[in-house]
Amino acid sequence: MTLDVPNLKEFDQRLRDEAHEDLADLVAEEPTKKTQIIAIYGKGGIGKSFTLANLSHMMAEQGKRVLLIGCDPKSDTTSLLFGGKACPTIIETSTAKKLAGEEVKIGDVCFKRGGVFAMELGGPEVGRGCGGRGIIHGFELLEKLGFHDWDFDFVLLDFLGDVVCGGFGLPIARDMAQKVIVVGSNDLQSLYVANNVCSAVEYFRKLGGNVGVAGLVINKDDGTGEAAAFAEATGIPVLASIPADEDLRRKSANYQIVGTKAGPWGDMFTELADNVADAPPLRPTPLSQDGLLGLFSASETGADFVLEPATDEDMRGANAQPKESLEVIYDEA
Template identity: 80%
Template sequence: MVADLRAEAAIEPEAPASKATRETQIIAIYGKGGIGKSFTLSNLSYMMASQGKRVLLIGCDPKSDTTSLLFEGRACPTIIETSTKKKLAGEEITVGDVCFKRDGVFAMELGGPEVGRGCGGRGIIHGFETLEKLGFHDWDFDYVLLDFLGDVVCGGFGLPIARDMCQKVIVVGSNDLQSLYVANNVCSAVDYFRKLGGNVGVAGLVINKDDGTGEAQAFAEAVGIPVLAAIPAHEDIRRKSANYEIVGKPDGEWGPLFAALAENAAKAPPVHAKPLTQDELLGLFKADATGANVWLEPATFEDMCGKDYAPKPSLEVIYDDA
């Protein structure tokens, strides 16, 4: 019997069955308000899901419009609003209260305070704290896409960059100075936190409403990031997106464009972009488009006082040099 027990003990046990875990890519997308981040992300997330990926889209814009195109214009209950209502009712918030899905895409909105009644950045922080309570770090996705305003510079909107909450950043811009100014600011923020020991990098630029003039392409080359996709300023895209219609479907006219964007967004490494100075940024555009031909003429005290200004005698006592 002792020999039998020893023989049984010598048998190596089978490895315990374990669930394969994904290495989730968390990508924060930044850009100027109105540049088309929501359009880009809704179609990108839809294409990724169509390719068999598990995708979570999180809107981090106080306007709560990131998921509107995905849900054909329907408003998505926000985490901040829902958690407030649940707290007042003495109830716990659940994933099903704030996360919704369509054709394989999981989506939610953080939301923000009412106009004039709070800080949008603090709303972002509160939203992520709620996500952690809901088990965010245990969720199993291939990609988590975060939509952030790039022209709001307070700390809450820089949270993913400052705290290494994402691996890389994608900026959305166009061939206009304001959107590239915002894109350059995002590159500056990434550069700043990398110098403090951060690990987030810039994966690239998505050019939206591309009219072929080339300023956005020149910007990407100047800061050292790739162009992940150039979405043309096409009437069909404009009309369909205005009607809350997804254009990034595999069998659609624009399917190959968003399939390429999905591949590029997934494979692009986080690089150390080199932000431009204001003069370098203006240099990407023609002088008549940026005011480069305008000179700054200093104002005088007489200008500030108006045409009726009469100089008053000074009462200052001036002594001759001894």
């Protein structure tokens, strides 16, 4: 096959032009597909797994068919749902089956509780492989298992937000999800991650993508207001504010489901489930680093710090030696 070089250059230039088009006039619409595929992102440890386990359980109580897929190499998304018990991951099961000359079956990797179907993609141990590649391999296996033929109202994907490699950006980059939800708190690091996710959505929208941000879930909300200010500044709604409450912390630590109408937190998770289902995918407005810092008091972030350039003498330290000047100095007349 011979490439037509002029046409190739023309195609390349068209892609570059499209990447710089202003798509601000795009109208956000509610997803029209029967199955809503929603990717949830957030800083590690911010409470995505807690939020998703209880959200999926409440959705199932509402009569929805829900599939929860953990896409975090820690494989902790389903642990709360299954009472702390770890389920075999798709990656490790696929490896073991391949060595045994067997095929992976759905019952090997997918388990259920309370009407929620759940599985973990898994990933390599530290230093033994790329987590992003593991995500890609996991989704390839899901396709072989018939992912596109499954009948669910909601598929919830739990992704790390503070890992920037391609595998973790898969739902945004390849339009695998209709919308994204970010989980954050009233701290700079979690909102920095949330802002990065918004930046990724904006980047791929400029490339012609269709994924939008449905909103922000504020976890461990202490009422200081930075997360809500972030949502307003980026143009996305707050879907729920989960308080920093000792009862929630204790029950989460003991792998107890609180996203149920039978408990005291049922109304909060019912509202979250309704908001997640109905929220349209929006195009966010990511903040600059200074804009993000501006949400916090300068005394907390050091936003008023002035950068002082280093000198060559600073870098050399004890090795610094005076150099003879090459400047020509004329005697006074």
